[in-house]
Amino acid sequence: MESTRGSGLEIAADGSVRGTQSFVRTLSECWSRPSLTGLEILWRWLYGAPALVLVLHVAKGILSGVQLNTEALRSMSLLDPMRFAATLAEATQALWPPVSRAAVWVAPLLLAVWVVWSSLGRTVVLRRMDSRLHARPLTVMVLQLIRVIALAGTFLLWFACVRWGAEVTVTGPLAHGGEPNLVGYFALAIVSTLGLFTLWLISSWFLSVAPLLAMLRNLGPVASLIAAMRLGPVKGKLMEVNLVLGIVKIALLVLAMVFSATPVPFESVATPEFLRQWWIFVSLLYFIASDFFHVARMLAYLKLWWAYEPSPTE
Numbered sequence: 001m002e003s004t005r006g007s008g009l010e011i012a013a014d015g016s017v018r019g020t021q022s023f024v025r026t027l028s029e030c031w032s033r034p035s036l037t038g039l040e041i042l043w044r045w046l047y048g049a050p051a052l053v054l055v056l057h058v059a060k061g062i063l064s065g066v067q068l069n070t071e072a073l074r075s076m077s078l079l080d081p082m083r084f085a086a087t088l089a090e091a092t093q094a095l096w097p098p099v100s101r102a103a104v105w106v107a108p109l110l111l112a113v114w115v116v117w118s119s120l121g122r123t124v125v126l127r128r129m130d131s132r133l134h135a136r137p138l139t140v141m142v143l144q145l146i147r148v149i150a151l152a153g154t155f156l157l158w159f160a161c162v163r164w165g166a167e168v169t170v171t172g173p174l175a176h177g178g179e180p181n182l183v184g185y186f187a188l189a190i191v192s193t194l195g196l197f198t199l200w201l202i203s204s205w206f207l208s209v210a211p212l213l214a215m216l217r218n219l220g221p222v223a224s225l226i227a228a229m230r231l232g233p234v235k236g237k238l239m240e241v242n243l244v245l246g247i248v249k250i251a252l253l254v255l256a257m258v259f260s261a262t263p264v265p266f267e268s269v270a271t272p273e274f275l276r277q278w279w280i281f282v283s284l285l286y287f288i289a290s291d292f293f294h295v296a297r298m299l300a301y302l303k304l305w306w307a308y309e310p311s312p313t314e
Helices: 019-032 034-064 070-074 081-129 137-175 182-203 205-217 221-228 234-261 272-308
Strands: none
Touching (some): 019 034, 034 081, 081 137, 081 205, 137 221, 205 234, 234 272
16 A cells, blocks of 8 residues: 555655645646546446436426427516416426326435446446455445435435425415515525535545445445544545535536536527537536546545555555
């Protein structure tokens, strides 16, 4: 196992390892090992492509069985908030029953397959990073299931916040004969989304570290979670890297939105086929970049761990 001096990590004068500064070198190393990102893309897209086909098939069936006012949906404008809110509410009311019925079996199926497949994929990538890691696929599956449940709970909380914001700013005023406050609604939705996203980054880092500890120490699920919460000085560095990667994710999403919108001013000369292909291209770039930073985060975790917990052979 490589020593701290040869790991590419920056060491401060007091002997501590710098987190975000060293992460730049980790990104460079990750870029020089494209097989890691390639494996990450492979296992994620082998799951994502069939999942997308299934979701599109179910969505197509739902839309074919629901009568929507497509003309009203196309003519929606924020300049007419009353009509915008009424049209959106009508479409939501029509779509919600079939969507909820389909979600009863689609969501558990996709989550179960994700837990199994992502655990195997993550094990392969981590073993590629360091072949001396222990293969613990069943343990990683249990830890991944716990993480998925926690993430699902966060999404439910986000949905409750967005629904509350809609009641306060849109449906409530409409019920009393007033005008909806769409600006207030979008403001509450943005604040809720960023707030919960930041809370997830700060509080969920140990769920990402636990599978790595299981493979480093050859531990079970419970022991891995306990060890993840008792990491000592390395804990702050891991949280720092996790928070930085969260900011990078937001930046990637903003860039994807900006690039997606660049052809819109030329919509009069750009064909719908070109716009569709451009949006697919931007989406693929976003997912590739996201997968790259997922790999970089795990490599940074691994390097920080060996910097603070060096191999006994060193």
